[in-house]
Amino acid sequence: MYTEKVMEYFTKQENVGEIPDADGEGTITSPTCGDLMKVTIRVKDDVIEDVKVKTFGCGAAIASAAMLTELVKGMPLSEAMSVTNMDVAEALGGLPSQKLHCSNLAADALQEAIADYKERNGNEATGQRGKRKEVPCQLEEAKGK
Amino acid sequence: MRRVYMDNSATTPVRQEVIEAMSECMKDDFGNPSSLHWFGRQARRRMETAREQVAGLIGAEPEEIVFTSGGTEADNMVMKGVTQQLRHKGRHVITSSVEHHAILHTGEYLEKNGFDVTYLAVDEHGRVDPDHLRHAIGPQTTLVSIMLANNEVGTIQPIEELAAICRENGVLFHTDAVQGVGQLDVDVETLGVDFLSLSGHKLYGPKGVGALYVRRNRRFQPLFHGGGHERRRRAGTENIPGIVGLGLACQLSHEELPERREKLVAMRDGLIAGLIERVEDVQLNGHPSERLPNNCNLSFNYVEGEAMLLNLDLQGIAVASGSACTSGSIEPSHVLLAMGVSRELAQGSLRLSLGSFNCTEDVDYVLETLPPIVDKLRQMSPLYHGKE
Ligand SMILES: Cc1ncc(COP(=O)(O)O)c(C=O)c1O
Ligand code: FES
Numbered sequence: 021m022y023t024e025k026v027m028e029y030f031t032k033q034e035n036v037g038e039i040p041d042a043d044g045e046g047t048i049t050s051p052t053c054g055d056l057m058k059v060t061i062r063v064k065d066d067v068i069e070d071v072k073v074k075t076f077g078c079g080a081a082i083a084s085a086a087m088l089t090e091l092v093k094g095m096p097l098s099e100a101m102s103v104t105n106m107d108v109a110e111a112l113g114g115l116p117s118q119k120l121h122c123s124n125l126a127a128d129a130l131q132e133a134i135a136d137y138k139e140r141n142g143n144e145a146t147g148q149r150g151k152r153k154e155v156p157c158q159l160e161e162a163k164g165k
Numbered sequence: 166m167r168r169v170y171m172d173n174s175a176t177t178p179v180r181q182e183v184i185e186a187m188s189e190c191m192k193d194d195f196g197n198p199s200s201l202h203w204f205g206r207q208a209r210r211r212m213e214t215a216r217e218q219v220a221g222l223i224g225a226e227p228e229e230i231v232f233t234s235g236g237t238e239a240d241n242m243v244m245k246g247v248t249q250q251l252r253h254k255g256r257h258v259i260t261s262s263v264e265h266h267a268i269l270h271t272g273e274y275l276e277k278n279g280f281d282v283t284y285l286a287v288d289e290h291g292r293v294d295p296d297h298l299r300h301a302i303g304p305q306t307t308l309v310s311i312m313l314a315n316n317e318v319g320t321i322q323p324i325e326e327l328a329a330i331c332r333e334n335g336v337l338f339h340t341d342a343v344q345g346v347g348q349l350d351v352d353v354e355t356l357g358v359d360f361l362s363l364s365g366h367k368l369y370g371p372k373g374v375g376a377l378y379v380r381r382n383r384r385f386q387p388l389f390h391g392g393g394h395e396r397r398r399r400a401g402t403e404n405i406p407g408i409v410g411l412g413l414a415c416q417l418s419h420e421e422l423p424e425r426r427e428k429l430v431a432m433r434d435g436l437i438a439g440l441i442e443r444v445e446d447v448q449l450n451g452h453p454s455e456r457l458p459n460n461c462n463l464s465f466n467y468v469e470g471e472a473m474l475l476n477l478d479l480q481g482i483a484v485a486s487g488s489a490c491t492s493g494s495i496e497p498s499h500v501l502l503a504m505g506v507s508r509e510l511a512q513g514s515l516r517l518s519l520g521s522f523n524c525t526e527d528v529d530y531v532l533e534t535l536p537p538i539v540d541k542l543r544q545m546s547p548l549y550h551g552k553e
Pocket of ligand 2 (some may be wrong): 053056078080119125
């Protein structure tokens with residue numbers, strides 16, 4: 021059910037982990053399945069110099085995390101702020117429809133990390149955070165998690 | 166690459182003898198068993214031999230076996246057919262919350278059609294309490310259906326006791342024995358059941374064929390209407406090659422059962438003990454002793470089942486997981502949740518189900534391969550903070 025590209029990124033380990041003393045961090049729990057992702061970034065001159073991800077999630081989530089880090093490493097913040105889950109899913113050659121929410125996890129955790137960076141530096145967050153379309157929560161328990 | 170198949174609860178490989186018997190049957194005995202001529206009689210003879218073989222494995226009479234397209238059809242036949250037959254007597258059915266979807270979703274269908282269905286809770290090991298059943302039976306109850314052994318966690322239900330309660334109360338009892346037949350001693354008289362479902366592809370036979378045991382004089386409305394096949398209980402020209410394959414698979418199971426079980430139990434116990442020894446924060450799901458000889462179901466804290474499954478697949482090992490991600494839904498295993506396992510641990514569950522084609526080297530390969538995968542995924546997990 022996964023494309024070869026997804027499986028390739030699923031096994032990539034380069035950007036797995038956490039940046040110590042990161043400039044921004046974002047953790048998101050999926051309202052759909054309860055899985056979880058944490059993105060940390062280092063920013064220099066308004067460019068994402070480094071990015072690392074930790075994932076508790078399925079194959080699609082892990083592959084999305086790896087793809088996201090490749091996409092945004094070296095990217096100016098202004099550009100990274102408009103990266104969406106569809107960008108990640110498309111770069112992976114598509115995801116099964118019931119797995120699209122997994123790419124949300126990656127994009128949302130990134131936007132959260134950027135917002136965190138901006139807040140720490142006294143800026144208003146103006147990225148995709150808050151703009152994205154919510155996938156309605158179908159599990160009461162997942163909300164509380 | 167070494168390939169290890171440990172998903173025998175999903176389906177088993179087919180025995181070579183079965184493949185040969187089936188292709189021979191397609192070549193030589195292609196007749197329609199309803200035909201009066203020699204070709205038809207030849208096909209009928211093969212079908213009746215198979216019926217004896219299936220009956221022999223479960224201690225039934227050949228006339229009590231109805232061939233079906235598998236476990237799902239046998240389950241539907243009972244759930245819909247018996248409730249329909251007895252709807253004037255009552256409209257209440259009892260089953261459990263850990264049944265296969267072939268029963269659960271049929272129960273939901275019945276609910277939409279004016280029946281009441283009670284789904285009995287289970288304890289932390291996945292077992293139904295006979296007292297709960299006794300209290301759930303009312304004057305409206307016509308049918309109780311409880312599986313012999315669970316397909317996810319392998320827990321074996323106290324069927325003898327449950328069936329006896331139903332008999333005392335004049336209620337019919339069905340067991341879905343799809344996972345148990347071929348691994349456990351299954352005797353319909355000892356169990357005291359009225360109906361029993363079994364399936365070919367879980368006991369080294371072909372897919373798309375199974376059987377329903379129907380105790381003498383137990384009636385039900387047929388699912389299919391058409392010709393008078395299977396004593397008017399299941400219309401449609403019989404799947405003779407499949408039935409021949411099922412029959413032989415049952416006979417081989419009958420002959421090899423004690424040896425097969427011993428081998429499976431040894432591998433299973435080695436697998437469970439080995440994994441618990443090598444990996445921290447692991448829990449065994451299901452019953453410690455009342456479990457299928459081939460079932461090992463473990464939850465690994467901090468990691469997600471599908472990620473483990475895919476990593477194992479990359480190393481040639483085939484297993485299953487109860488995580489939401491693999492079930493194609495967003496809900497983790499209903500069985501684990503019914504047993505009170507937390508969502509997180511249900512997400513981290515892995516089912517390794519052995520078969521008679523496995524060997525000790527397969528177990529060793531898994532013991533060697535899985536722990537580093539769990540370790541790698543834990544290092545990647547934001548939930549894991551390592552051991553202090
Ligand atoms: C307990 C149980 N019941 C029913 C079935 C369905 O059997 P079949 O695949 O033959 O329709 C299965 C197999 O998945 C099973 O494990
Ligand atoms: S991240 Fe939960 S199903 Fe993919």
